[in-house]
Amino acid sequence: MTPSFWKRLLSITVTVTLIFQSTVLPAIAEELLPQPDPQFNGKIGITYKQSELDPSLLKPIEAPKDAPNILLVLIDDAGFGSASTFGGSIATPVFDKLADNGLRYNRFHTTALCSPTRAALLTGRNHHSVGSGTIQELANGYPGYTGLIPESTATVGQILQKSGYSTAWFGKNHNVPDNQTSQVGPYQRWPNGLGFDYFYGFIGGETDQWYPTLFENQNPVEQSSFPEDGYNLTHDLADKAISWIRYNQSIAPDRPFFAYFAPGAVHAPHQPPQEYIDKYKGKFDHGWDKEREIIFERQKKLGVIPADAKLTPRPEAMPAWDSFSPEDQKILARQMETYAGFLEYTDYEIGRVVDAIDELGDLDNTLIIYINGDNGSSAEGSLIGTCNEVLNLSGYNLTMDDNRRCYEYWGSPETSPHFAVSWAWAMDTPFRWTKQVASYFGGTRNATVISWPAKIKDTGKVRDQFHHVIDIAPTLLEVADITEPRFYNGIPQKPIEGVSMAYTFDKGADKAEEQRKTQYFEMFGHRAIYDQGWMASAFHNRYPWVTSGSVPFKEDKWELFNLEEDFTQSTDLSEENPEKLQELRQLFFLEGDKYNVFPLDDRFAERLDVSLRPSFTSGRNHFDLYPGMAHIPEGTAPNTKNASHTIIADLVIPEDGAEGTILAMGGTTGGYSLYVQEGKLHYHYNWFDLERTDIASNTPLPTGKVKVRFDFDYDGGVGKGGTGTLYVNNRKVAQNSINKTVPSRFGVDTMDVGADFQAPVSDKYQPPFKFTGEIEKVAIDIK
Numbered sequence: 001m002t003p004s005f006w007k008r009l010l011s012i013t014v015t016v017t018l019i020f021q022s023t024v025l026p027a028i029a030e031e032l033l034p035q036p037d038p039q040f041n042g043k044i045g046i047t048y049k050q051s052e053l054d055p056s057l058l059k060p061i062e063a064p065k066d067a068p069n070i071l072l073v074l075i076d077d078a079g080f081g082s083a084s085t086f087g088g089s090i091a092t093p094v095f096d097k098l099a100d101n102g103l104r105y106n107r108f109h110t111t112a113l114c115s116p117t118r119a120a121l122l123t124g125r126n127h128h129s130v131g132s133g134t135i136q137e138l139a140n141g142y143p144g145y146t147g148l149i150p151e152s153t154a155t156v157g158q159i160l161q162k163s164g165y166s167t168a169w170f171g172k173n174h175n176v177p178d179n180q181t182s183q184v185g186p187y188q189r190w191p192n193g194l195g196f197d198y199f200y201g202f203i204g205g206e207t208d209q210w211y212p213t214l215f216e217n218q219n220p221v222e223q224s225s226f227p228e229d230g231y232n233l234t235h236d237l238a239d240k241a242i243s244w245i246r247y248n249q250s251i252a253p254d255r256p257f258f259a260y261f262a263p264g265a266v267h268a269p270h271q272p273p274q275e276y277i278d279k280y281k282g283k284f285d286h287g288w289d290k291e292r293e294i295i296f297e298r299q300k301k302l303g304v305i306p307a308d309a310k311l312t313p314r315p316e317a318m319p320a321w322d323s324f325s326p327e328d329q330k331i332l333a334r335q336m337e338t339y340a341g342f343l344e345y346t347d348y349e350i351g352r353v354v355d356a357i358d359e360l361g362d363l364d365n366t367l368i369i370y371i372n373g374d375n376g377s378s379a380e381g382s383l384i385g386t387c388n389e390v391l392n393l394s395g396y397n398l399t400m401d402d403n404r405r406c407y408e409y410w411g412s413p414e415t416s417p418h419f420a421v422s423w424a425w426a427m428d429t430p431f432r433w434t435k436q437v438a439s440y441f442g443g444t445r446n447a448t449v450i451s452w453p454a455k456i457k458d459t460g461k462v463r464d465q466f467h468h469v470i471d472i473a474p475t476l477l478e479v480a481d482i483t484e485p486r487f488y489n490g491i492p493q494k495p496i497e498g499v500s501m502a503y504t505f506d507k508g509a510d511k512a513e514e515q516r517k518t519q520y521f522e523m524f525g526h527r528a529i530y531d532q533g534w535m536a537s538a539f540h541n542r543y544p545w546v547t548s549g550s551v552p553f554k555e556d557k558w559e560l561f562n563l564e565e566d567f568t569q570s571t572d573l574s575e576e577n578p579e580k581l582q583e584l585r586q587l588f589f590l591e592g593d594k595y596n597v598f599p600l601d602d603r604f605a606e607r608l609d610v611s612l613r614p615s616f617t618s619g620r621n622h623f624d625l626y627p628g629m630a631h632i633p634e635g636t637a638p639n640t641k642n643a644s645h646t647i648i649a650d651l652v653i654p655e656d657g658a659e660g661t662i663l664a665m666g667g668t669t670g671g672y673s674l675y676v677q678e679g680k681l682h683y684h685y686n687w688f689d690l691e692r693t694d695i696a697s698n699t700p701l702p703t704g705k706v707k708v709r710f711d712f713d714y715d716g717g718v719g720k721g722g723t724g725t726l727y728v729n730n731r732k733v734a735q736n737s738i739n740k741t742v743p744s745r746f747g748v749d750t751m752d753v754g755a756d757f758q759a760p761v762s763d764k765y766q767p768p769f770k771f772t773g774e775i776e777k778v779a780i781d782i783k
Contacts, residue, residue: 031486033154033162035061063164063256064481068452069366070160070258071357072472073350074121075343076114076172076267079377079442081292081429082343086372086447087299088427089283089291090340094351095449098370100460102451103504106304109468110375112436112443112523114205115147115174117374117469118262122155122175122194124473124496126520128596129153132175133522135205137635137745138607139177144596147177149189154488156473157195157258163482166248166257168198170241172264174205178635179615183220192217196260200240203633206264207748208667209233209271210413211759211767213631220631223757223768227413232273234263238349242356249360256480261353265346266339268381268389268418271411276341284336287321287329288426289314291336295429303462304447305430310570312432317543318422319383328384331403331410335385335419338411339427365454367479369472373446377427379434379544381418389418390669390747391688395548395605402690413759416669416689416747421545430568436544438523439537440569450505452479458507465514466530466563470498478502497595520591525553525602529588533564536584540602548605558585609744621782625663625753627775632751637665640672641742644714644722644783647674650776651706658701658773660755662708667749667759670742674710675756676701676771677764681726681733683710684762687740692763695724697733712738719743753778 042054083092085099086106110117115135116127123130128144130153139147149155161167169191176189181203191199200216207213212233214221225231241261248257265272284291292311299305314320324332350370357363381389386398387406406415424434428442437443450456477484478500485493499515506512521528525540538556542549560574560581574581592598601607615636617623623638649662657679664673666686673684679700685693701708709727714720719741726734749758754775755768 031483033159033485033488035162061162061164066365067165067256067480067482068454069256069357069362070476070480071353071366071368072258072260072476073368073370074118074260074262074374075346075372076262076264076374077378077435078266078343078373078446079424079427079429079434080373080431080445080447081295081299082377082427083347083372083447085449086304087295087302087429089295090343092344092347092372094347094354095370095372098354098368098451099449101453102368102449102456102459104304104462105448105450105467105504106462107464107466108371108446108448109441109444109466109519109521110371110373110446111469112375112438112521112526114267114374116523119149119175120468120470121472122157123149123153124156124470124498125153125494126470126497126595128522129494129497133597134524134601134607136174136177137205138604139613140607142596142599144598145601149175149194150494151489151491152494154485154493155194156476157191157260158488159195159477159482159485160258160480161195161197163480164255165480166252166255167196168241168244168257169196169201169260169262170237171201171262173199173201173203176203177613178204178633179613179618181633182616182636183218183631184616185218187218190218198244201237201262202264204748206267206269207233208269208416208759209265211667211749213748213750213758215631222630226767232271234265234346234349237261237263238352241353245353245356246360249362258476259353261350263346263349266342268378269416270338270342270418271413271415272338272342272345274411276345277338277411278341279344280337280340282333284333284340285329287332288422289321292426292429295426299430306567309430309567311430312568312570314422314425315433318425321422328400331400331407332385332420332423334407334410335417336423338417339419339423341411363453367452367476368450370449370451371446371469372448375435375446376431376437376443377424377434378418379421379424379436380547381420381424382545383421385418385420385423387415387417388669388689389416390745391690392418392545393547393605393608394688394742394744396688414668432569433539434544436524437526437539438521439526439528439539443523443526444521450501452505455479456505458509461510463504463510465501465504465512466516466519467501467514468498468516468519471501471516472498474498474500475502518587518591520588520595520597522592522597522600524604525556525600527588527600529584529591530563531584531587533562534580534584535561535563535569536581536588537561537569542602550602553600553602560584605744623780625778625780627754629753630750630755630757634665634745634750637751638780638782640712640780640782641744642714642718645712646781646783647710648779648781649674649708651701651708652774652776653701653703653706654773655703657703658771660771660773661752661765661769662771662775663751663753663778664756664761665751666746666761668761669747669749669759671746671749671761673756673761674708675762675765675769676773681708681728682762682764683724683726684764685724685738685741686761687742691740693724693736693738694762694764695726695734695736697726697728699733701728
């Protein structure tokens with residue numbers, strides 16, 4: 001073909017492109033995010049004197065006129081009956097005040113677990129639709145369970161950010177698989193990649209409140225204040241949120257903000273300041289059975305449950321309060337005192353953020369959504385509670401004697417506590433069961449308050465329309481007058497599956513017809529389906545506190561409830577109406593297939609093993625680490641569990657000696673540390689804070705260049721023992737047996753080279769215990 005042909009073709013292409021840009025794009029711009037670059041409407045000459053500039057090219061995207069500020073608060077592991085706002089015994093004055101100035105929602109639902117609720121909240125799609133059918137630490141290769149929010153489901157943060165909002169996220173990000181949480185990313189699903197300009201918080205399901213593993217945006221934060229200085233994470237998060245909101249108001253007062261405040265409280269470990277625990281001393285000595293009756297009567301008086309609601313009985317699998325001795329009841333009551341103090345403390349810190357908005361004069365046009373729990377209260381603390389909840393998650397259980405030794409300092413930095421199962425059940429009053437159990441409202445119904453003084457005038461009222469966490473994102477878009485995009489970054493978007501709740505804001509909307517007609521629920525095999533007032537539920541016979549093993553799905557019994565007449569799922573109608581039950585069961589399978597629910601999987605500890613997910617380190621047996629490396633998450637760090645291995649460190653010891661941590665993995669709940677103290681080399685192995693082994697040399701390290709080595713000769717199997725040996729310059733200096741090893745996960749702490757930044761592995765030093773000599777390199781070989 002001739003050159004003239006190509007010139008003509010190029011001319012036609014350019015012309016068509018210009019026509020498309022000038023006519024088609026403006027018509028569909030609101031359905032495209034990011035929006036197309038603005039057109040230049042000035043004039044270009046040879047020099048600036050013959051030209052006219054167009055200042056609009058520099059203008060930031062503006063949010064729609066009168067778009068409100070948004071404060072979205074998500075509490076962790078709090079049941080429907082925990083807060084005073086919904087009849088609970090725990091004081092939540094901030095929650096109360098927002099409810100009095102806004103609306104209480106008594107039929108709002110979550111997914112029954114952390115990551116799935118958070119993914120649904122952010123995207124407006126069902127949790128399996130966005131690859132989040134379980135927590136990220138259990139992610140696998142099925143579409144509904146990858147732990148990866150798809151590119152085809154832009155978050156509300158991304159949509160608001162590209163529509164003129166300032167966006168920030170404070171606290172817990174449990175939406176990154178733990179094989180992607182290291183300093184090399186990938187970062188697409190960290191908060192900055194999910195549409196948030198600023199992030200300050202932690203990555204994962206939980207962190208220690210006294211020694212948190214924090215990131216600011218994508219950068220590890222070195223803790224500068226410690227428990228002895230009064231540090232606690234939730235206060236720190238509130239400080240950062242207040243600072244960010246003030247910056248936004250000072251610099252861009254006309255630009256609305258979206259602040260997502262998800263502190264991670266009151267998820268275990270329950271670790272509030274001691275003065276909040278002391279406020280509840282003796283207030284739960286009557287036990288969980290009586291506590292549930294007290295809450296139930298208070299809920300009726302408040303009007304947050306119907307007058308004819310029935311209090312559901314305690315499941316047979318949960319122990320009665322009176323089955324424990326007075327001595328045991330004492331430690332069980334302390335567990336609840338600690339939890340109560342934690343929730344009140346968290347509510348107080350949220351109040352500081354709300355007050356800061358009020359002080360800036362922005363509260364009137366700030367939409368505040370306060371969801372008290374990403375699921376029901378947690379029954380993952382065993383039948384008797386635990387002062388090391390990581391041990392329970394690994395499939396082990398403490399004894400009551402173990403718990404008694406923690407009584408005086410329950411909730412302190414030396415513990416990682418969780419309360420007994422039956423306390424969780426009490427916090428979910430008046431409903432059946434707890435977190436993880438998606439078949440009953442004890443796992444999925446969470447007390448929620450929405451306040452917006454400029455628009456909500458029917459204040460102090462209760463709204464009882466059936467809604468779900470996927471309805472939050474479309475609500476935010478409607479109130480901001482922002483259209484759901486059909487394309488984001490050029491990728492076609494899966495339609496939002498939630499419906500807006502904004503219709504409930506109107507005066508008299510307590511009589512409005514609910515917009516959510518159908519909703520499925522599924523978690524660890526517990527499943528249910530809601531449809532126009534009816535609900536079918538199947539309890540899967542694996543209890544939330546049993547963290548290992550599997551049971552047959554075919555043995556599950558389906559129940560049927562008429563929720564129009566039975567607020568608490570108290571009366572099974574399956575025998576009276578088998579046709580309706582069969583209809584709903586078929587609907588569950590249709591919805592499950594539609595939203596990637598299958599295959600059902602009830603395993604927990606078996607899927608927790610970090611070696612089951614591909615990562616940059618999986619399959620490798622040699623690793624070189626360098627000084628300054630910190631916060632390497634367990635999902636990416638070299639996995640030395642259940643294997644013989646060697647750690648070699650090349651050091652330079654100054655003339656006056658050195659001390660400090662060479663390498664640490666884990667923390668108080670479990671881990672290992674290679675360190676120098678009083679000049680002597682130590683290897684410390686911490687088995688769930690129950691058994692500790694310290695292997696130490698008898699003589700100080702020599703000065704100058706020194707090579708130290710730790711060899712572990714494993715006995716074989718899973719979680720078994722072995723022999724640990726220390727060498728200095730190839731000379732054996734100490735040896736001892738390590739009787740037990742952690743089989744799958746040390747906890748929430750990370751790996752550090754040259755320090756132990758979070759909770760200390762060894763009880764012989766205090767963090768960060770930085771190494772005062774020089775570390776040239778640390779090598780790990782796994783055999």
